[in-house]
Amino acid sequence: DAxxxxxxxxxxxxxxxxxxxxxxxxxxxxxxxxxxxxxGHGLRLIYYSAAADITDKGEVPDGYVVSRSKTENFxxxxxxxxxxxxxxxxCASGLPNTGELFFGEGSRLTVL
Amino acid sequence: xxxxxxxPQSLIILExxxxxxxxxxxxxxxxxLRWYKQDTGRGPVSLTIMTFSENTKSNGRYTATLxxxxxxxxxxxxxxxxxxxxxxxxxVILNTGGFKTIFGAGTRLFVKA
Numbered sequence: 668d669a670x671x672x673x674x675x676x677x678x679x680x681x682x683x684x685x686x687x688x689x690x691x692x693x694x695x696x697x698x699x700x701x702x703x704x705x706x707g708h709g710l711r712l713i714y715y716s717a718a719a720d721i722t723d724k725g726e727v728p729d730g731y732v733v734s735r736s737k738t739e740n741f742x743x744x745x746x747x748x749x750x751x752x753x754x755x756x757x758c759a760s761g762l763p764n765t766g767e768l769f770f771g772e773g774s775r776l777t778v779l
Numbered sequence: 780x781x782x783x784x785x786x787p788q789s790l791i792i793l794e795x796x797x798x799x800x801x802x803x804x805x806x807x808x809x810x811x812l813r814w815y816k817q818d819t820g821r822g823p824v825s826l827t828i829m830t831f832s833e834n835t836k837s838n839g840r841y842t843a844t845l846x847x848x849x850x851x852x853x854x855x856x857x858x859x860x861x862x863x864x865x866x867x868x869x870x871v872i873l874n875t876g877g878f879k880t881i882f883g884a885g886t887r888l889f890v891k892a
Binding site for chain 1: 810811813815820821822823824825828868870872877878880882883884885
């Protein structure tokens with residue numbers, strides 16, 4: 668099915684462990700984004716990518732790593748998870764000419 | 780500093796009533812503004828886009844307005860339904876090339892029967 672999918676939808680991990688959240692889109696949008704959403708903060712940009720092999724930091728990049736070897740995939744890795752990274756993570760892809768973002772369903776991460 | 784502020788933070792209304800959500804922005808250079816609806820547990824979905832030259836745009840029971848002079852936008856919901864219960868997020872897109880967006884914190888709307 669066309670769209671943007673995230674996995675896993677739910678993840679519980681422990682402090683210090685590495686976690687990777689996956690994001691896949693079928694539209695071939697050039698831009699892809701990772702956001703985190705916490706109560707009281709709204710959506711905050713972690714990293715974004717303008718094209719394959721091009722990534723850049725957003726507002727809150729510390730503790731996160733991204734890669735984009737293929738246009739359709741944009742995984743987000745927490746190399747050593749901390750409790751402050753407990754959040755809901757949203758992946759999005761977008762069309763720069765219209766500014767519309769298409770969001771995935773979110774990945775709820777709990778770090779114990 | 781580029782900012783988008785939304786009010787109120789939350790709102791409770793009775794089914795069938797109208798409501799208006801506000802978005803004030805201090806963003807430059809402005810390209811366009813979008814309103815997104817986010818249902819609980821889901822990702823946001825675009826409701827409408829407002830460009831610099833547009834004042835009003837409707838999408839069913841949703842009507843967005845934009846005053847580029849005062850840098851204010853509003854989202855008016857007519858004859859609210861229980862399914863309108865959601866967060867509504869105002870997003871401003873900058874005209875800087877690339878894809879730079881500034882998000883508001885959202886308004887949480889509760890529609891009660």
